[in-house]
Amino acid sequence: MSVVALSGGIGGAKLALGLYRSLPPGKLTVIANTGDDFDHLGLHISPDVDTTLYTLSGLANPVLGWGRRDETWTFMETLERLGGETWFRLGDGDLALHVERTRRLAAGQTLSQVIAAMAQRLGITASILPMSDDPVRTRVATTEGELDFQEYFVRHQCRPVLTGMDYRGAPGARPAPAIAAALADPALEAVIICPSNPYLSIAPILAVPGLRDMLKKASAPVIAVSPLIGGKAVKGPTAKIMTELGIPVSPAAVTDYYGSLIDGFILDQRDASLADGLKSTVKLADTLMNTLEDRERLARECLAFAKELKRP
Ligand code: GDP
Numbered sequence: 570m571s572v573v574a575l576s577g578g579i580g581g582a583k584l585a586l587g588l589y590r591s592l593p594p595g596k597l598t599v600i601a602n603t604g605d606d607f608d609h610l611g612l613h614i615s616p617d618v619d620t621t622l623y624t625l626s627g628l629a630n631p632v633l634g635w636g637r638r639d640e641t642w643t644f645m646e647t648l649e650r651l652g653g654e655t656w657f658r659l660g661d662g663d664l665a666l667h668v669e670r671t672r673r674l675a676a677g678q679t680l681s682q683v684i685a686a687m688a689q690r691l692g693i694t695a696s697i698l699p700m701s702d703d704p705v706r707t708r709v710a711t712t713e714g715e716l717d718f719q720e721y722f723v724r725h726q727c728r729p730v731l732t733g734m735d736y737r738g739a740p741g742a743r744p745a746p747a748i749a750a751a752l753a754d755p756a757l758e759a760v761i762i763c764p765s766n767p768y769l770s771i772a773p774i775l776a777v778p779g780l781r782d783m784l785k786k787a788s789a790p791v792i793a794v795s796p797l798i799g800g801k802a803v804k805g806p807t808a809k810i811m812t813e814l815g816i817p818v819s820p821a822a823v824t825d826y827y828g829s830l831i832d833g834f835i836l837d838q839r840d841a842s843l844a845d846g847l848k849s850t851v852k853l854a855d856t857l858m859n860t861l862e863d864r865e866r867l868a869r870e871c872l873a874f875a876k877e878l879k880r881p
Contacts, residue, residue, distance in 0.1 A: 577770020581763035587864030604707035604773030626691035739776035759875030790878035
């Protein structure tokens with residue numbers, strides 16, 4: 570058996586960790602969003618990929634929710650002292666990853682190769698794949714003008730009102746080479762769209778030409794997990810941007826958004842009354858992942874649901 574997960578950063582990586590711990594070694598492939606990637610201080614930074622690397626290797630910072638645990642900040646403090654740009658916080662250990670990635674990319678390695686090498690060094694037995702080795706950059710249109718994703722997300726802390734977004738570079742991007750094989754694996758049991766932001770984390774992945782088609786042709790059911798609980802996002806701007814874009818903040822809007830791409834939807838049990846309005850086969854579950862046990866339990870529910878939905 571093998572499983573493919575589509576994931577953004579923090580919310581998605583929580584379920585990816587549950588899946589990782591519930592599957593035999595080598596059976597999980599995570600396709601990570603790289604629409605959030607950016608060049609900063611001369612370095613190539615891949616926030617969602619790095620969150621996945623740190624989460625699966627047990628290095629994630631449980632307090633901050635991003636970056637590495639037991640981090641030190643000498644670089645940032647020194648940069649501040651020198652009058653450098655400090656709006657994007659980079660811990661010392663985290664910085665090493667960005668420096669090494671940038672060096673390897675400049676030496677001609679692809680992003681896939683760099684991530685695979687880092688994952689191996691960190692002892693991760695899952696395949697972590699960028700959605701593409703070609704640059705795709707999420708840009709948001711806001712009432713205060715157009716912004717790069719990280720400027721919107723980190724520098725302006727999602728305050729500007731969003732009016733649209735664009736996944737720049739996506740039309741010419743190719744799926745990372747290992748994605749086709751992962752989705753065509755005859756032993757594939759499930760494709761899980763993690764509870765990530767559908768518009769800012771999953772949409773850039775789906776915007777890479779060819780990827781939707783591979784998902785449709787996969788022999789396993791595609792299941793999305795609701796990123797909303799009780800009409801709210803657990804964290805992050807999902808509900809805020811849905812409101813700003815004139816989309817009702819409801820699981821039905823999410824299932825409509827994924828449309829025929831998904832075969833099933835895991836709805837939070839707190840929202841059971843909304844199940845009838847969803848245009849998808851629904852399974853109820855407690856989707857709130859606070860503890861490690863929650864992540865593993867939800868992962869098992871996803872895998873059991875996939876068995877029920879087996880494609881003909
Ligand atoms: P990302 O999009 O994966 O980078 O992660 P975020 O942390 O920004 O969260 C994106 C979405 O995931 C939001 O809509 C959150 O509500 C949702 N999310 C985060 N944690 C959980 C959780 O424990 N359970 C569920 N169901 N959704 C979650």
